Amino acid sequence: MTTSATATPVILDCDPGHDDAVAILLAVGSPRIDLLGVTTVFGNCAVENATRNALDVLALAGREEVPVAAGAAEPLQGAAVLGNYVHGASGLDGPALRRSTASPVSTDAVAWMADAITESDRPVTLVATGPITNVARLINARRDLHPKIAEVVFMGGSTERGNHTPYAEFNTYADPEALDVVLRSGIRARMVGLNLTHQALATPTVVERMWQLPRDLGEVVASWMGFFGGSYRKIWNFSSPPVHDPCTIAVLIDPSLIVWQHAFVAVETVGEFTRGATVVDLDQRWPQRPANAEVAMRLDADRYWDLVLAAIGQLVLQPHLW
Ligand code: BDR
Ligand code: CA
Numbered sequence: 001m002t003t004s005a006t007a008t009p010v011i012l013d014c015d016p017g018h019d020d021a022v023a024i025l026l027a028v029g030s031p032r033i034d035l036l037g038v039t040t041v042f043g044n045c046a047v048e049n050a051t052r053n054a055l056d057v058l059a060l061a062g063r064e065e066v067p068v069a070a071g072a073a074e075p076l077q078g079a080a081v082l083g084n085y086v087h088g089a090s091g092l093d094g095p096a097l098r099r100s101t102a103s104p105v106s107t108d109a110v111a112w113m114a115d116a117i118t119e120s121d122r123p124v125t126l127v128a129t130g131p132i133t134n135v136a137r138l139i140n141a142r143r144d145l146h147p148k149i150a151e152v153v154f155m156g157g158s159t160e161r162g163n164h165t166p167y168a169e170f171n172t173y174a175d176p177e178a179l180d181v182v183l184r185s186g187i188r189a190r191m192v193g194l195n196l197t198h199q200a201l202a203t204p205t206v207v208e209r210m211w212q213l214p215r216d217l218g219e220v221v222a223s224w225m226g227f228f229g230g231s232y233r234k235i236w237n238f239s240s241p242p243v244h245d246p247c248t249i250a251v252l253i254d255p256s257l258i259v260w261q262h263a264f265v266a267v268e269t270v271g272e273f274t275r276g277a278t279v280v281d282l283d284q285r286w287p288q289r290p291a292n293a294e295v296a297m298r299l300d301a302d303r304y305w306d307l308v309l310a311a312i313g314q315l316v317l318q319p320h321l322w
Helices: 018-029 047-060 109-119 133-141 143-148 170-174 176-184 204-212 215-236 246-253 301-316
Strands: 008-014 033-040 068-070 124-128 149-155 189-192 258-267 278-281 293-299
Touching: 008 018, 008 109, 008 246, 018 033, 018 047, 018 215, 018 246, 018 301, 033 047, 033 109, 033 246, 047 068, 047 215, 068 109, 109 124, 109 133, 109 143, 124 133, 124 246, 133 143, 133 149, 133 176, 143 149, 149 176, 149 246, 170 176, 176 258, 189 246, 189 258, 204 215, 204 301, 215 301, 246 258, 246 293, 246 301
Parallel strands: 008 033, 008 124, 033 068, 124 149, 149 189, 189 293
Antiparallel strands: 258 278, 258 293
């Protein structure tokens, strides 16, 4: 697929993960995204599995040439927390995928990102859909590159309550110190939290549309939703799973999908019960703390699914898949 001249240069930092996998497919399926590479992080599974899964998802999409660089196995502080309880032992349980023949281009995602940003003739958007450790390490290590980072769009946190603990969303719980680095960096940050992604439900109608996509790609994505949806039913009593991570990519493709609000956002790093929770000052209770982020508030879910399914559908039509 050729990307358009106005395509946004993106590095997708992720922990696939069923919804991360859909984000990868969306990124490679849209001509509006120039996917420079995929970097991986611990989170839904160990980083080795996340890297394997990213390679296999790119192979599924017929895009094995997209570089994959392996990143952090643990957070900036403390031990890794894993989300296998949601995504299964492999991190991407469900249909068996053909193994990619590609290998990671690097085992140092931060160095790889720095090189890719340096080489890019335009500022690069960093999209993070797992614990934000790699991005924080890059921000700390390479201040000289800050002007070349267009923004950081991350899935994490919430204006409301959590999913991993009562107040903390999984990605922000897994590395709050890293999110703190990002939020204090002065680089444009956009937060896509649970309050937004819980509007992105793969309802039975959406899953039926996935099954209708021609050939194996639709079957795989619909089956992923079967596994992921089962976890959401068992753990959170959701009747349909929220497909969080592609929201970050979707809004780069069509900015009108999400309504944003400027706000001061902090992440709790010390709370005994609230570690990893985002504190979002939507009502300006703290006038002395200026807004440091844009917070996703409302999603046009119908158009979101139209966009995601169209992008995946056009991948299916790529002749090199068969
Ligand atoms: C986030 O955690 C993971 O389960 C998902 O991939 C998503 O990034 C939602 O809390
Ligand atoms: Ca994720």
